[in-house]
Amino acid sequence: MAGQKHDPVGQYDSPVKRRVAIALHHYRMAFSRDTRSIFGDALALSKLSDLTRIPALVLEGGQVLIDSAAILDHLDALVAPEAALIPRSGPECRRILQATVLAQGTLEKIAAVVYERHFHLAAHISPEWEQRCASQATAGLALLEQLCAAPWFCGASFTHADAMMATTLTYAHLRLPDIVPPGAYPKLHANARACEALPAFQAAAISASETMPNS
Ligand SMILES: N[C@@H](CCC(=O)N[C@@H](CS)C(=O)NCC(=O)O)C(=O)O
Known part of the structure:
Protein backbone atom coordinates (compact mmCIF):
# COMPACT_ATOMS: atom_id res chain seq x y z
CA MET A 1 0.00 0.00 0.00
CA ALA A 2 1.49 3.33 -1.05
CA GLY A 3 2.19 5.89 1.62
CA GLN A 4 3.12 3.66 4.51
CA LYS A 5 6.29 1.74 4.89
CA HIS A 6 6.92 1.01 8.50
CA ASP A 7 5.23 0.71 11.85
CA PRO A 8 7.98 1.78 14.17
CA VAL A 9 7.66 0.73 17.76
CA GLY A 10 6.42 -2.74 18.32
CA GLN A 11 5.45 -3.52 21.89
CA TYR A 12 1.92 -4.83 21.59
CA ASP A 13 1.27 -4.48 25.32
CA SER A 14 0.51 -0.85 24.40
CA PRO A 15 -3.20 -0.87 23.45
CA VAL A 16 -2.82 2.23 21.29
CA LYS A 17 0.10 0.68 19.44
CA ARG A 18 -1.76 -2.61 19.20
CA ARG A 19 -4.91 -1.01 17.77
CA VAL A 20 -2.81 0.51 14.97
CA ALA A 21 -1.31 -2.91 14.20
CA ILE A 22 -4.79 -4.48 14.29
CA ALA A 23 -6.04 -1.93 11.73
CA LEU A 24 -3.00 -2.57 9.52
CA HIS A 25 -3.71 -6.31 9.61
CA HIS A 26 -7.46 -5.80 9.13
CA TYR A 27 -6.80 -3.62 6.07
CA ARG A 28 -4.18 -6.12 4.84
CA MET A 29 -1.54 -3.39 4.64
CA ALA A 30 2.02 -4.69 4.66
CA PHE A 31 4.28 -3.28 7.34
CA SER A 32 7.52 -4.11 9.05
CA ARG A 33 7.59 -4.20 12.80
CA ASP A 34 10.11 -2.44 15.01
CA THR A 35 10.00 -4.14 18.38
CA ARG A 36 12.02 -1.62 20.39
CA SER A 37 10.61 -0.57 23.75
CA ILE A 38 9.52 3.02 24.37
CA PHE A 39 11.13 2.73 27.82
CA GLY A 40 14.14 0.48 27.29
CA ASP A 41 15.06 2.10 23.94
CA ALA A 42 13.86 5.61 24.79
CA LEU A 43 16.97 7.45 23.59
CA ALA A 44 16.98 5.81 20.16
CA LEU A 45 13.23 6.25 19.76
CA SER A 46 13.33 9.93 20.77
CA LYS A 47 15.12 10.51 17.46
CA LEU A 48 12.13 9.02 15.66
CA SER A 49 9.27 10.35 17.78
CA ASP A 50 9.97 13.74 19.38
CA LEU A 51 7.69 13.08 22.35
CA THR A 52 9.34 9.66 22.89
CA ARG A 53 5.94 8.02 22.73
CA ILE A 54 4.37 5.26 20.70
CA PRO A 55 2.70 4.57 18.35
CA ALA A 56 4.39 6.37 15.48
CA LEU A 57 4.14 5.53 11.82
CA VAL A 58 6.92 6.34 9.36
CA LEU A 59 5.55 7.08 5.91
CA GLU A 60 7.26 6.64 2.56
CA GLY A 61 9.41 9.76 2.35
CA GLY A 62 10.20 9.76 6.05
CA GLN A 63 7.32 11.76 7.54
CA VAL A 64 6.46 10.45 10.98
CA LEU A 65 2.83 10.40 12.13
CA ILE A 66 2.18 10.22 15.85
CA ASP A 67 -0.88 9.41 17.97
CA SER A 68 -3.02 6.39 17.22
CA ALA A 69 -6.06 8.50 16.24
CA ALA A 70 -4.08 10.52 13.67
CA ILE A 71 -2.39 7.38 12.35
CA LEU A 72 -5.72 5.57 11.99
CA ASP A 73 -7.25 8.60 10.29
CA HIS A 74 -4.44 8.33 7.73
CA LEU A 75 -4.91 4.56 7.28
CA ASP A 76 -8.71 4.86 7.04
CA ALA A 77 -8.31 7.33 4.19
CA LEU A 78 -6.29 4.75 2.23
CA VAL A 79 -9.17 2.26 2.01
CA ALA A 80 -12.59 2.47 0.37
CA PRO A 81 -15.08 4.28 2.63
CA GLU A 82 -17.20 1.15 3.06
CA ALA A 83 -14.13 -0.84 4.14
CA ALA A 84 -13.02 1.68 6.79
CA LEU A 85 -13.45 0.83 10.46
CA ILE A 86 -15.34 4.09 10.94
CA PRO A 87 -17.58 6.05 8.55
CA ARG A 88 -16.10 9.31 7.27
CA SER A 89 -18.81 11.45 8.92
CA GLY A 90 -22.35 11.42 10.28
N1 LIG B 1 -2.89 9.55 22.67
C1 LIG B 1 -1.75 8.75 22.34
C2 LIG B 1 -1.25 8.03 23.60
C3 LIG B 1 0.13 7.41 23.36
C4 LIG B 1 0.62 6.69 24.61
O1 LIG B 1 0.07 6.80 25.70
N2 LIG B 1 1.70 5.93 24.43
C5 LIG B 1 2.33 5.27 25.56
C6 LIG B 1 2.41 3.77 25.33
S1 LIG B 1 0.81 3.08 25.60
C7 LIG B 1 3.74 5.79 25.68
O2 LIG B 1 4.39 6.08 24.69
N3 LIG B 1 4.21 5.90 26.92
C8 LIG B 1 5.50 6.41 27.23
C9 LIG B 1 5.45 7.85 27.66
O3 LIG B 1 4.39 8.49 27.55
O4 LIG B 1 6.48 8.35 28.10
C10 LIG B 1 -2.11 7.74 21.23
O5 LIG B 1 -3.29 7.37 21.13
O6 LIG B 1 -1.24 7.36 20.45
Whole structure:
Protein backbone atom coordinates (compact mmCIF):
# COMPACT_ATOMS: atom_id res chain seq x y z
CA MET A 1 0.00 0.00 0.00
CA ALA A 2 1.49 3.33 -1.05
CA GLY A 3 2.19 5.89 1.62
CA GLN A 4 3.12 3.66 4.51
CA LYS A 5 6.29 1.74 4.89
CA HIS A 6 6.92 1.01 8.50
CA ASP A 7 5.23 0.71 11.85
CA PRO A 8 7.98 1.78 14.17
CA VAL A 9 7.66 0.73 17.76
CA GLY A 10 6.42 -2.74 18.32
CA GLN A 11 5.45 -3.52 21.89
CA TYR A 12 1.92 -4.83 21.59
CA ASP A 13 1.27 -4.48 25.32
CA SER A 14 0.51 -0.85 24.40
CA PRO A 15 -3.20 -0.87 23.45
CA VAL A 16 -2.82 2.23 21.29
CA LYS A 17 0.10 0.68 19.44
CA ARG A 18 -1.76 -2.61 19.20
CA ARG A 19 -4.91 -1.01 17.77
CA VAL A 20 -2.81 0.51 14.97
CA ALA A 21 -1.31 -2.91 14.20
CA ILE A 22 -4.79 -4.48 14.29
CA ALA A 23 -6.04 -1.93 11.73
CA LEU A 24 -3.00 -2.57 9.52
CA HIS A 25 -3.71 -6.31 9.61
CA HIS A 26 -7.46 -5.80 9.13
CA TYR A 27 -6.80 -3.62 6.07
CA ARG A 28 -4.18 -6.12 4.84
CA MET A 29 -1.54 -3.39 4.64
CA ALA A 30 2.02 -4.69 4.66
CA PHE A 31 4.28 -3.28 7.34
CA SER A 32 7.52 -4.11 9.05
CA ARG A 33 7.59 -4.20 12.80
CA ASP A 34 10.11 -2.44 15.01
CA THR A 35 10.00 -4.14 18.38
CA ARG A 36 12.02 -1.62 20.39
CA SER A 37 10.61 -0.57 23.75
CA ILE A 38 9.52 3.02 24.37
CA PHE A 39 11.13 2.73 27.82
CA GLY A 40 14.14 0.48 27.29
CA ASP A 41 15.06 2.10 23.94
CA ALA A 42 13.86 5.61 24.79
CA LEU A 43 16.97 7.45 23.59
CA ALA A 44 16.98 5.81 20.16
CA LEU A 45 13.23 6.25 19.76
CA SER A 46 13.33 9.93 20.77
CA LYS A 47 15.12 10.51 17.46
CA LEU A 48 12.13 9.02 15.66
CA SER A 49 9.27 10.35 17.78
CA ASP A 50 9.97 13.74 19.38
CA LEU A 51 7.69 13.08 22.35
CA THR A 52 9.34 9.66 22.89
CA ARG A 53 5.94 8.02 22.73
CA ILE A 54 4.37 5.26 20.70
CA PRO A 55 2.70 4.57 18.35
CA ALA A 56 4.39 6.37 15.48
CA LEU A 57 4.14 5.53 11.82
CA VAL A 58 6.92 6.34 9.36
CA LEU A 59 5.55 7.08 5.91
CA GLU A 60 7.26 6.64 2.56
CA GLY A 61 9.41 9.76 2.35
CA GLY A 62 10.20 9.76 6.05
CA GLN A 63 7.32 11.76 7.54
CA VAL A 64 6.46 10.45 10.98
CA LEU A 65 2.83 10.40 12.13
CA ILE A 66 2.18 10.22 15.85
CA ASP A 67 -0.88 9.41 17.97
CA SER A 68 -3.02 6.39 17.22
CA ALA A 69 -6.06 8.50 16.24
CA ALA A 70 -4.08 10.52 13.67
CA ILE A 71 -2.39 7.38 12.35
CA LEU A 72 -5.72 5.57 11.99
CA ASP A 73 -7.25 8.60 10.29
CA HIS A 74 -4.44 8.33 7.73
CA LEU A 75 -4.91 4.56 7.28
CA ASP A 76 -8.71 4.86 7.04
CA ALA A 77 -8.31 7.33 4.19
CA LEU A 78 -6.29 4.75 2.23
CA VAL A 79 -9.17 2.26 2.01
CA ALA A 80 -12.59 2.47 0.37
CA PRO A 81 -15.08 4.28 2.63
CA GLU A 82 -17.20 1.15 3.06
CA ALA A 83 -14.13 -0.84 4.14
CA ALA A 84 -13.02 1.68 6.79
CA LEU A 85 -13.45 0.83 10.46
CA ILE A 86 -15.34 4.09 10.94
CA PRO A 87 -17.58 6.05 8.55
CA ARG A 88 -16.10 9.31 7.27
CA SER A 89 -18.81 11.45 8.92
CA GLY A 90 -22.35 11.42 10.28
CA PRO A 91 -24.06 10.16 13.44
CA GLU A 92 -22.54 6.65 13.28
CA CYS A 93 -19.08 8.17 12.93
CA ARG A 94 -19.66 10.31 16.04
CA ARG A 95 -21.04 7.34 18.00
CA ILE A 96 -18.02 5.18 17.18
CA LEU A 97 -15.66 8.08 17.90
CA GLN A 98 -17.26 8.77 21.28
CA ALA A 99 -17.07 5.08 22.26
CA THR A 100 -13.46 4.97 21.10
CA VAL A 101 -12.37 8.05 23.07
CA LEU A 102 -14.23 6.82 26.13
CA ALA A 103 -12.30 3.55 25.94
CA GLN A 104 -9.07 5.44 25.27
CA GLY A 105 -9.65 7.81 28.19
CA THR A 106 -10.31 4.80 30.42
CA LEU A 107 -7.07 3.24 29.21
CA GLU A 108 -5.18 6.45 30.07
CA LYS A 109 -6.46 6.31 33.65
CA ILE A 110 -5.61 2.59 33.94
CA ALA A 111 -2.14 3.30 32.57
CA ALA A 112 -1.70 6.19 35.01
CA VAL A 113 -2.19 3.75 37.90
CA VAL A 114 0.15 1.23 36.27
CA TYR A 115 2.87 3.87 35.82
CA GLU A 116 2.35 5.25 39.34
CA ARG A 117 2.86 1.81 40.84
CA HIS A 118 5.62 0.71 38.49
CA PHE A 119 7.89 3.75 38.43
CA HIS A 120 7.64 4.82 42.07
CA LEU A 121 8.97 3.19 45.17
CA ALA A 122 6.04 2.13 47.36
CA ALA A 123 6.73 4.98 49.78
CA HIS A 124 6.57 7.53 46.96
CA ILE A 125 3.27 6.45 45.43
CA SER A 126 0.57 9.10 45.84
CA PRO A 127 -2.50 7.29 47.22
CA GLU A 128 -4.69 10.27 46.30
CA TRP A 129 -3.61 10.23 42.65
CA GLU A 130 -3.72 6.45 42.45
CA GLN A 131 -7.25 6.41 43.93
CA ARG A 132 -8.45 9.23 41.69
CA CYS A 133 -7.19 7.49 38.52
CA ALA A 134 -8.59 4.11 39.60
CA SER A 135 -12.01 5.71 40.28
CA GLN A 136 -11.97 7.41 36.89
CA ALA A 137 -11.02 4.13 35.19
CA THR A 138 -13.81 2.28 37.02
CA ALA A 139 -16.34 4.94 36.02
CA GLY A 140 -15.20 4.60 32.41
CA LEU A 141 -15.46 0.80 32.47
CA ALA A 142 -18.95 0.99 34.02
CA LEU A 143 -20.20 3.35 31.33
CA LEU A 144 -18.55 1.31 28.57
CA GLU A 145 -20.28 -1.82 29.94
CA GLN A 146 -23.63 -0.01 29.67
CA LEU A 147 -22.92 1.17 26.14
CA CYS A 148 -21.54 -2.10 24.78
CA ALA A 149 -23.84 -3.61 22.13
CA ALA A 150 -23.64 -7.00 20.37
CA PRO A 151 -22.30 -8.61 18.31
CA TRP A 152 -19.87 -5.63 18.22
CA PHE A 153 -19.47 -2.66 20.50
CA CYS A 154 -21.49 -0.29 18.31
CA GLY A 155 -23.80 -2.90 16.77
CA ALA A 156 -23.56 -4.83 13.53
CA SER A 157 -19.98 -4.05 12.48
CA PHE A 158 -16.51 -4.38 13.97
CA THR A 159 -15.10 -0.84 14.30
CA HIS A 160 -12.23 1.09 15.86
CA ALA A 161 -14.33 1.19 19.05
CA ASP A 162 -14.02 -2.60 19.36
CA ALA A 163 -10.27 -2.48 18.80
CA MET A 164 -9.75 0.25 21.41
CA MET A 165 -12.02 -1.41 23.96
CA ALA A 166 -10.74 -4.95 23.59
CA THR A 167 -7.06 -3.97 23.64
CA THR A 168 -7.75 -1.89 26.75
CA LEU A 169 -9.47 -4.79 28.53
CA THR A 170 -6.66 -7.17 27.62
CA TYR A 171 -4.13 -4.60 28.90
CA ALA A 172 -6.09 -4.19 32.15
CA HIS A 173 -5.94 -7.95 32.78
CA LEU A 174 -2.21 -7.96 32.05
CA ARG A 175 -1.06 -4.89 33.97
CA LEU A 176 -3.81 -3.97 36.46
CA PRO A 177 -6.01 -7.02 37.13
CA ASP A 178 -7.58 -5.50 40.26
CA ILE A 179 -9.40 -2.95 38.05
CA VAL A 180 -11.31 -5.81 36.34
CA PRO A 181 -12.49 -8.06 39.21
CA PRO A 182 -13.94 -11.49 38.33
CA GLY A 183 -17.55 -11.28 37.17
CA ALA A 184 -17.43 -7.55 36.40
CA TYR A 185 -18.13 -6.18 32.91
CA PRO A 186 -19.62 -9.32 31.24
CA LYS A 187 -20.52 -7.50 28.02
CA LEU A 188 -17.05 -6.02 27.66
CA HIS A 189 -15.51 -9.45 28.22
CA ALA A 190 -17.76 -11.06 25.61
CA ASN A 191 -16.77 -8.31 23.20
CA ALA A 192 -13.07 -8.74 23.97
CA ARG A 193 -13.29 -12.52 23.48
CA ALA A 194 -14.88 -12.02 20.05
CA CYS A 195 -12.21 -9.47 19.13
CA GLU A 196 -9.27 -11.54 20.38
CA ALA A 197 -10.50 -14.43 18.17
CA LEU A 198 -10.19 -12.30 15.02
CA PRO A 199 -7.15 -12.98 12.79
CA ALA A 200 -6.11 -9.31 12.98
CA PHE A 201 -5.96 -9.50 16.79
CA GLN A 202 -4.15 -12.82 16.78
CA ALA A 203 -1.58 -11.43 14.36
CA ALA A 204 -0.96 -8.64 16.88
CA ALA A 205 -0.93 -10.80 20.00
CA ILE A 206 1.06 -9.64 23.03
CA SER A 207 4.12 -11.83 23.45
CA ALA A 208 5.44 -13.07 26.79
CA SER A 209 8.61 -11.03 26.32
CA GLU A 210 6.71 -7.73 26.45
CA THR A 211 7.33 -6.66 30.01
CA MET A 212 7.49 -3.31 31.76
CA PRO A 213 11.15 -2.23 31.93
CA ASN A 214 12.45 -0.18 34.83
CA SER A 215 13.57 2.75 32.74
N1 LIG B 1 -2.89 9.55 22.67
C1 LIG B 1 -1.75 8.75 22.34
C2 LIG B 1 -1.25 8.03 23.60
C3 LIG B 1 0.13 7.41 23.36
C4 LIG B 1 0.62 6.69 24.61
O1 LIG B 1 0.07 6.80 25.70
N2 LIG B 1 1.70 5.93 24.43
C5 LIG B 1 2.33 5.27 25.56
C6 LIG B 1 2.41 3.77 25.33
S1 LIG B 1 0.81 3.08 25.60
C7 LIG B 1 3.74 5.79 25.68
O2 LIG B 1 4.39 6.08 24.69
N3 LIG B 1 4.21 5.90 26.92
C8 LIG B 1 5.50 6.41 27.23
C9 LIG B 1 5.45 7.85 27.66
O3 LIG B 1 4.39 8.49 27.55
O4 LIG B 1 6.48 8.35 28.10
C10 LIG B 1 -2.11 7.74 21.23
O5 LIG B 1 -3.29 7.37 21.13
O6 LIG B 1 -1.24 7.36 20.45
